[in-house]
Amino acid sequence: xxxxxxxxxxxxxxxxxxxxxxxxxxxxxxxxxxxxxxxxxxxxxxxxxxxxxxxxxxxxxxxxxxxxxxxxxxxxxxxxxxxxxxxxxxxxxxxxxxxxxxxxxxxxxxxxxxxxxxxxxxxxxxxxxxxxxxxxxxxxxxxxxxxxxxxxxxxxxxxxxxxxxxxxxxxxxxxxxxxxxxxxxxxxxxxxxxxxxxxxxxxxx
Amino acid sequence: xxxxxxxxxxxxxxxxxxxxxxxxxxxxxxxxxxxxxxxxxxxxxxxxxxxxxxxxxxxxxxxxxxxxxxxxxxxxxxxxxxxxxxxxxxxxxxxxxxxxxxxxxxxxxxxxxxxxxxxxxxxxxxxxxxxxxxxxxxxxxxxxxxxxxxxxxxxxxxxxxxxxxxxxxxxxxxxxxxxxxxxxxxxxxxxxxxxxxxxxxxxxx
Numbered sequence: 001x002x003x004x005x006x007x008x009x010x011x012x013x014x015x016x017x018x019x020x021x022x023x024x025x026x027x028x029x030x031x032x033x034x035x036x037x038x039x040x041x042x043x044x045x046x047x048x049x050x051x052x053x054x055x056x057x058x059x060x061x062x063x064x065x066x067x068x069x070x071x072x073x074x075x076x077x078x079x080x081x082x083x084x085x086x087x088x089x090x091x092x093x094x095x096x097x098x099x100x101x102x103x104x105x106x107x108x109x110x111x112x113x114x115x116x117x118x119x120x121x122x123x124x125x126x127x128x129x130x131x132x133x134x135x136x137x138x139x140x141x142x143x144x145x146x147x148x149x150x151x152x153x154x155x156x157x158x159x160x161x162x163x164x165x166x167x168x169x170x171x172x173x174x175x176x177x178x179x180x181x182x183x184x185x186x187x188x189x190x191x192x193x194x195x196x197x198x199x200x201x202x203x204x205x
Numbered sequence: 206x207x208x209x210x211x212x213x214x215x216x217x218x219x220x221x222x223x224x225x226x227x228x229x230x231x232x233x234x235x236x237x238x239x240x241x242x243x244x245x246x247x248x249x250x251x252x253x254x255x256x257x258x259x260x261x262x263x264x265x266x267x268x269x270x271x272x273x274x275x276x277x278x279x280x281x282x283x284x285x286x287x288x289x290x291x292x293x294x295x296x297x298x299x300x301x302x303x304x305x306x307x308x309x310x311x312x313x314x315x316x317x318x319x320x321x322x323x324x325x326x327x328x329x330x331x332x333x334x335x336x337x338x339x340x341x342x343x344x345x346x347x348x349x350x351x352x353x354x355x356x357x358x359x360x361x362x363x364x365x366x367x368x369x370x371x372x373x374x375x376x377x378x379x380x381x382x383x384x385x386x387x388x389x390x391x392x393x394x395x396x397x398x399x400x401x402x403x404x405x406x407x408x409x410x
Contacts (some may be wrong), residue, residue: 013243029295030295031295035241036241036291036293037253037369038241038243038251038252038253038289038291039251040245040249040250040251044245044249044285044303045245045285045289046243046245046251046252046285046287046288046289046304047245048241048242048243048253048276048289048291048302049291049292049300049302050291050293050300060408063242065284080249080250080251082250082251083251084243084250084251084252085253086241086243086253086254087238088236088241088255090234090235090236090295095254097252097253097254099250099251099252100275102236103258130410131307134410135410136409137409138408138409138410139390139408140408140409140410141289141406141407141409142407142408142409146302159385172233185344199223201346202346202347203343203345203346203347204340204341204343204344204345204346204347205337205340205343
């Protein structure tokens with residue numbers, strides 16, 4: 001069972017069609033684009049939080065997540081660059097566990113192509129969600145509520161320093177369907193020419 | 206802000222009342238008792254999967270999870286005993302990130318009190334859910350569907366070897382309410398006499 005190369009239409013990747021079906025089947029639920037991202041934090045302990053799926057990077061299987069560059073997960077990912085997404089679709093009872101390397105793209109990234117991706121992600125999100133990056137540093141104590149002022153943002157202004165794009169490049173996808181009780185394990189094989197092929201195996205749930 | 210001791214009614218623990226309110230407010234949703242458990246797996250990489258909340262251990266804040274002793278997570282937890290739960294309530298937009306030490310209680314546990322807990326968890330789950338522990342080893346390839354036979358189980362029979370109880374002892378609870386945009390961090394302080402106190406701090410979302 002072979003998937004598309006990096007430059008091919010990524011929907012030909014076998015697990016992508018399952019994921020697209022799940023996204024379509026749960027599209028009426030706001031939380032269908034939320035998943036849990038696990039990383040390895042301080043002292044080698046696991047960390048886990050809900051984040052929002054911001055689509056695939058064009059012409060690839062890479063998963064995009066917007067985050068605050070000041071949040072703990074940035075330091076964690078710089079220390080251990082692997083993550084595992086657990087994405088449970090509550091209406092169709094399907095779970096996707098997607099693991100892979102995470103690329104952290106903040107404003108200091110030296111690659112113009114990546115900075116463009118970050119800018120596209122910034123303008124692709126609502127002005128309301130951009131506003132959160134102007135707020136106080138996440139995770140720090142709030143000594144006095146009165147100190148928090150309303151932030152204002154020019155909708156045409158580019159990404160602020162705190163805006164960071166995470167890109168997870170899947171190398172293993174563990175699919176479980178609790179209605180049919182089927183489980184499939186997809187494993188990526190990266191060829192010498194940079195293209196990917198995917199192997200699928202039916203495993204016990 | 207002080208919580209109950211280990212032997213006190215655990216609902217007096219400050220985050221427990223928030224969690225109970227979330228459980229009540231989302232009780233109409235089957236998936237409200239599902240959460241994602243992150244552990245650290247092979248090669249120090251994160252692992253993440255959906256599991257079912259099986260209640261608190263009596264007179265404590267310890268969270269119970271049933272699992273298959275043959276699943277990968279058992280080896281992972283024996284290697285790194287920390288876990289982080291990410292529990293997102295889809296109707297009330299509340300997230301609880303609960304981290305702590307995980308105790309693995311399988312049939313070989315030397316402590317009679319823990320074996321009793323495991324037995325109680327076994328009989329506390331439905332016969333249908335007990336049946337899955339009689340199936341083939343989770344995560345292994347299925348070479349031939351025909352080889353899978355219907356399993357039968359005497360409802361009065363005690364736990365099978367594959368049945369394992371996990372008990373997570375919370376030491377930090379990070380609560381986020383996306384409707385009110387409030388975030389609270391609860392941190393446990395274990396005193397010399399074994400009782401717990403909890404400190405709560407309002408932090409930036």
